[in-house]
Every structure is written in C-alpha cells, then in structure tokens.
Amino acid sequence: MDARPTSGATPTIYDVARRAGVSIASVSRVLNGRDNPRPATRDRVLKAISELGFVPDGAARALSSRLKQVVGVVFRRVYGTDDGGMFEDESESLLFGDQINRGIEIVAQRRGYDLLVSSVNIDEHTLPNRIMTIAGKCDGLILHDQVLSPAGIASIARTVPVVTLAGAEGGPVANVRGDSATSMREMARHLVQDHGYRRLAYIAGHADSPDNIVRGRSFASEVHALGGECLTGPAWQGDYSAGSGVQIVRGLIALGATLPRAIACANDQTALGVIYALAEHGLDVPGDVAVTGFDDLPFARHLRPQLTTVRQPIQEIGAKAFEVLHSMISADAPQDSDAVQDFVLPTRLIRRESCGCPPDSRPAVWRQIS
Amino acid sequence: MDARPTSGATPTIYDVARRAGVSIASVSRVLNGRDNPRPATRDRVLKAISELGFVPDGAARALSSRLKQVVGVVFRRVYGTDDGGMFEDESESLLFGDQINRGIEIVAQRRGYDLLVSSVNIDEHTLPNRIMTIAGKCDGLILHDQVLSPAGIASIARTVPVVTLAGAEGGPVANVRGDSATSMREMARHLVQDHGYRRLAYIAGHADSPDNIVRGRSFASEVHALGGECLTGPAWQGDYSAGSGVQIVRGLIALGATLPRAIACANDQTALGVIYALAEHGLDVPGDVAVTGFDDLPFARHLRPQLTTVRQPIQEIGAKAFEVLHSMISADAPQDSDAVQDFVLPTRLIRRESCGCPPDSRPAVWRQIS
DNA sequence: CTGAAAGCGCTTACAG
DNA sequence: CTGAAAGCGCTTACAG
Numbered sequence A, B: 001m002d003a004r005p006t007s008g009a010t011p012t013i014y015d016v017a018r019r020a021g022v023s024i025a026s027v028s029r030v031l032n033g034r035d036n037p038r039p040a041t042r043d044r045v046l047k048a049i050s051e052l053g054f055v056p057d058g059a060a061r062a063l064s065s066r067l068k069q070v071v072g073v074v075f076r077r078v079y080g081t082d083d084g085g086m087f088e089d090e091s092e093s094l095l096f097g098d099q100i101n102r103g104i105e106i107v108a109q110r111r112g113y114d115l116l117v118s119s120v121n122i123d124e125h126t127l128p129n130r131i132m133t134i135a136g137k138c139d140g141l142i143l144h145d146q147v148l149s150p151a152g153i154a155s156i157a158r159t160v161p162v163v164t165l166a167g168a169e170g171g172p173v174a175n176v177r178g179d180s181a182t183s184m185r186e187m188a189r190h191l192v193q194d195h196g197y198r199r200l201a202y203i204a205g206h207a208d209s210p211d212n213i214v215r216g217r218s219f220a221s222e223v224h225a226l227g228g229e230c231l232t233g234p235a236w237q238g239d240y241s242a243g244s245g246v247q248i249v250r251g252l253i254a255l256g257a258t259l260p261r262a263i264a265c266a267n268d269q270t271a272l273g274v275i276y277a278l279a280e281h282g283l284d285v286p287g288d289v290a291v292t293g294f295d296d297l298p299f300a301r302h303l304r305p306q307l308t309t310v311r312q313p314i315q316e317i318g319a320k321a322f323e324v325l326h327s328m329i330s331a332d333a334p335q336d337s338d339a340v341q342d343f344v345l346p347t348r349l350i351r352r353e354s355c356g357c358p359p360d361s362r363p364a365v366w367r368q369i370s
Numbered sequence C, D: 001c002t003g004a005a006a007g008c009g010c011t012t013a014c015a016g
Helices: A013-020 A024-031 A039-052 A058-065 A092-110 A127-136 A150-156 A180-194 A210-225 A242-254 A268-280 A314-331 B013-020 B024-031 B039-052 B058-065 B091-110 B127-136 B150-156 B180-194 B210-225 B242-254 B268-280 B314-331
Strands: A070-076 A114-120 A140-143 A162-165 A174-178 A199-203 A229-231 A262-265 A290-292 A309-311 A342-345 A348-350 B070-076 B114-120 B140-143 B162-165 B174-178 B199-203 B229-231 B262-265 B290-292 B309-311 B342-345 B348-350
Touching: A013 A024, A013 A039, A024 A039, A058 B058, A058 B127, A070 A092, A070 A127, A070 A314, A092 A114, A092 A314, A092 B114, A114 A127, A114 B091, A127 A140, A127 A150, A127 B058, A140 A314, A150 A162, A162 A314, A174 A210, A174 A314, A180 A199, A180 A210, A180 A262, A180 A290, A180 A309, A180 A348, A199 A210, A199 A242, A210 A229, A242 A268, A262 A268, A268 A290, A314 A342, B013 B024, B013 B039, B024 B039, B070 B091, B070 B127, B070 B314, B091 B114, B091 B314, B114 B127, B127 B140, B127 B150, B140 B314, B150 B162, B162 B314, B174 B210, B174 B314, B180 B199, B180 B210, B180 B262, B180 B290, B180 B309, B180 B348, B199 B210, B199 B242, B210 B229, B242 B268, B262 B268, B268 B290, B314 B342
Parallel strands: A070 A114, A070 A140, A140 A162, A162 A174, A174 A342, A199 A229, A199 A262, A262 A290, B070 B114, B070 B140, B140 B162, B162 B174, B174 B342, B199 B229, B199 B262, B262 B290
Antiparallel strands: A114 B114, A309 A348, B309 B348
C-alpha cells in the first residue's frame, strides 16, 4: 500500500492504487493485461481507473519498459519556406509519401506501434538536431528518399535502427524500394517495339535520387539496345515535380527543338506537367508525342489521355519497411554492417492511352469504382 | 561527478557526462541550449555527444519535463478490414484527411511538436483502449470527424486536451470546421438563380456527420426559399464515398426515376461517383444533369467536366486545430466547459464547368501549374 | 496472487 | 558557472 497523497492534477497509477486499495504493481498488471490479478482485484482496479479517468503515461511506460512503441517517419517537405508560401498547393506532390505512410501505419498498428511523422526541410541548418529529437521519441526510424545524406544516415544509424525508402543499393542501412529497372526496360520495349518509336527521351527526377538514376539508365540502355535513340542531358533534367515537366517542354519548344516521338518521365507528376505543356502548344498526346509516367498514383487514370505508367506497390513498400524495422527493433542488437539488405518489390507496366494504346470503353472520367 | 559505470548499450547522459568530465546537469544544459555552460565546457560536452553518438531519450525527457512535444491525430480508417482487403485503393478517400494532417504538421513543427498519427476502425471493440494508449503518448489529441462518439470524446477530454475537426457546434470540446452553411446557400442560389434549375437534389454524406447535416439543410432550405424543389430522403443517402454516388445514381436510373436537373453532393468524392454513373448511362454533365461537390480536392480540376465545388481551407483547418490545442496544452488547466469554442473558417464557391458554367480556355488536363 | 523497492534517463530547483 | 540529489510515473524482478 502506498502512502503518497492524491495529486490534484491528472491521476497517476498511485491514485488508482489507493482508490482500489491495492499496490501500484497490481494496477500495472491489470493495465498490461496480465492474468495474475484475481477477478475481484481486477474489477476494483478497472472501476478506479474509469472513475478517475486515468490514462497511463506513455513516457513513463516507455522509460521503464525501454520500448516506446513508436516508429518515426521522416519525409522531405517539398515547398514550404516558412512564411508566405506556407500553404502552397503541395498536396499533389506528396501523394506518394502519404500512401507509403499509410502502408506503414496499417502494419505498425497491428504490432501496437504508432507513427510519429515529421517533415524536414533539407536546407535547414538544424537538420541533425531535428532528426536527433525525432529519433529520441521513437524506437526506430524510417527515412523517405532525399531527407538525409548517406553520411548522416550512417551516423544516426549508429544509435537507432534505421530503414530507408527508395535508397541506393549498398547504402549504409536496410533499404526498401520498388523495382525500377525491370519495368523501365519493359517500358522501353513497349515504346520501341510495340509502338515503333525510334526517337525517345527520359525526363529525370532529382539527380541524386537512386530511383531516378536506375530508371534513367535502364530506359536509355534498353532503348539503345533496340536500336533507338534516347535523348538525355541537362535539357532533360527535372525534379519529380509537375512544374519541372512543364518548364522542360516549354523550354524545348521555345528553342525550336524537334521533340522526340515519346517521352518517358521519372514519375507521374512530371508526366502530368509534360502533358499539360504539350496540350498548351496544341500538340496531341499520344498522337504527336507519347508520354509515360512512373508510380501509378490514383490521378493517373483521371488524366486525359489516361496515363501509361508503372505501378509501384506503394503501400506494400511502406509495410515492408515497417516489418524490416520492427525486426531490427526486436532483435535489439546493433545492425551487422555486413548484413545490410536491399529489399526490392516487384512493379508492373500499366498500359493505358498516353503511350498510344487504344482507350478502353468505360467512361473516361473515372475508371475504377468497384 | 557521477560514478555509474559506462553502459554497454546505447549511451546515456551519464556516459556523456563522464566522457566530458562534467555533471549530467551540465550536459542537460547544453542539450537544452541554455547559455550558462561556459564555451569551453560546452565544447567538451558537444564533442562527447558526437563521439558517442548520443541521442537523448525522449521518454525520459518527457517524463521529467512533463511535456512530450507530441500531438496525437486520430482519423478513421475507411476500408481495411484486417485481411484480404488490406490494401484496397483507399487513397482517394483519404486525401482530405491527409491534407488536414499536413496543415497540423506544418504549424506543430514550428513549436517543436511532432505528430503521432493513428487510424482507428470505429468497429473495433477495443477502441477506448486504443484511444487511451494513443492519448498516453501525447500532450493533446486532435480527433477527425467520425472517430468517437460525443460521449467518448467527453470522457477522454476529462484527462487530455482534445480538439475535434468538423464536429458539431456545441459539442463537448473545442472544434474547428469549414463554413458549410454560407457556401451551400450560395451554391443553391447559383444553381437556381444563375442557371435557372428548378428541380434539384442533395446527396448526403454520413447521416451523423455534422458537416453533412449543415450542408444538406442549408442547401435545401435555400432552394426552397427560391421556389425550387429539393429532393432528399433515403434514396439520396450516401456516405461521402465515390461508390455511394455511383450506387445512388444507378439505383435511381434502374427505377426509372426522372433525374433532377442538378445534383449537389456532400463532397467531391461523391460527385466523382455521380459523374461517373451519369456518363455510364450516356447522360451529359452538365447538359443533362449538373453536378457539384464540396472540398475542392486537387482532382476536382482534373475531372471532365471540371468540378464546380466549394473550396475549404483544408490545411488552415488543421493549422487552426493545432493552435487551439496548443493553447490548451500551454494553459495546462482543464478546459472550462462553458468556454468550449467552435471555430468556423471561411469557404468559397468555385465555379467551374460541372454546374453549367462555360469552360475556361486553358488545356483541360490540368489547370494550375504555377 | 500481491506488495515493496529499485530503476529506466532525463530536468530542475537548490546550494555553493 | 557547476554539481548533488530529488523526482517525473511507470514496469519488473524479487520476496512472501
């Protein structure tokens, strides 16, 4: 029996214990669903808990059990310089990340974990500090692409289990990504062999994004292997945003360049911008120029023409990342640096209209209702 | 000076202190950016921190400072029965919630808070327990619409600061929402007066959603006031999903009912489904039937015809919810039950094509790139 | 089955 | 400016 006085503020386990006439150990036991407290004891405790409106403190629980049951998810803030542009319409560009997070959340929940989400601006000078604060609140970290340098990742991974998303093969920590190589090669074959295009281009995403690098290389080399031509270089350097797709096409047209017959984009966002800019100049997609994306975000099938793209199992990527992280947390041992794994999930080419394939017969406004 | 032995596992503040030759109090001070440790001391501490890869434990920090710097955000899981349907394409239906969360996150971050996001299934029998666990990990809770009964909300709010989103005026806790009444009245006027429609309908969202109730009432009463007819009732009961919009229109057509000249939907999702189902039967929007939405999600302008809808300041709603919650957390006092506030943010009618207004001249694939 | 007590890793008055 | 010590609210061996 404990003698502490009833606190005036939010009730603690001591208040519950006193009210139920038991020790805090017993309260803790019923809280954790152990089966030793006998029914009568348990009922008294449960009654006291609900009467007091007691909510066990997660911090205390975490401190003493050495488990927070929280995983941190860090992603890159896209626009959002502090003031003024605070509420730019960034929603489109974050769909991918949101879906990944949803996949993480769903499986995390089954294991009793919640998600601590946090966006960071790669430019902030206090980045290491922010990441450290976040890490301190979690049992492990999942890092989206482009939030931290490989060195920074390696550093934080000394102390906290870390899994990266869409990182490079052979990076410092476990990594989960979609298979970009296979499907971009397939895309190249579809465009060159099935449609007969000879002059193509690849609009790149962030130059330092591993996914982008793989996509560009796979596409270009397959096009070349099939005897086609693939334009690349600075003129085709985008940044995964729709805006970059617009700018590139406008720039090319302004220069009087002859556009390629087909443009493969690093992702769906970019393709959206490209189609917009082509339409702006009266060019038909796919009649004049075929355009393809990557990701298969929901809006891809709302576009006209519907976008030919590569479907990534987005939520599964998130789910896998959690599972990998969870096993690291449970193992509790620091990661064997020679056992760092790269998990690659299968992707699939989705042929719709923007590549030149014929439209299907359902109404074009929306095609998958159930 | 402390005498504890160096732990073999992850370093603690004691390890840092010993290595730097100072007390843990000094380490804590530099960790928290106080200005008393003199530069020389500070440097030694910083050096020890980085050498050890020390990350301060958030749980310990929270326990002793009585502040977790975490806000919980709970939203409703839409589909997702455990197996099988696990990865349904629910992404469309969660856009609204994701944008709200983004708004919360952006302002929360400025105050050093991170977001703990958690989806719940209203059907789970352990819901009270889950909410309790989540609450224990946060300083306060933001509850999306439809996650907990008013009684459940009142109960949890006894112990933790709570703000609801899109809840009812006069609910048990502070609430933040968009102004549905004004803009739905304006929508009614636009449809009846500007376009001359006389026979209209409102497709409802969840019957117990406060926003839905206000939208339906405002629309119907304004239509009536202007001498129009507004169909309602069970045949027009949806659930905010695109699928419900499809089912309702299909059902009506199957029964041979004469469709109204205009259909106002409870949200954009529903409108998407309605437009799809109308197209399916060869009906033209807005030529045969005008259709409108609510929310102005990004896809609204990708549709054809582009969707006339009501723009809610989605991110601002999230931001406001955080600010309100933050002031409650800082005040630290339990909320005055007579001071419960209802914050209503302005909305705006966005006239595009689906109501019958003429299209603008930009390419229809996408209209706002920058 | 139940309780007393130690300990989780920090922060923060309180002294000096 | 710096340190010793108490305390935050739990969990969990260890006894009984």
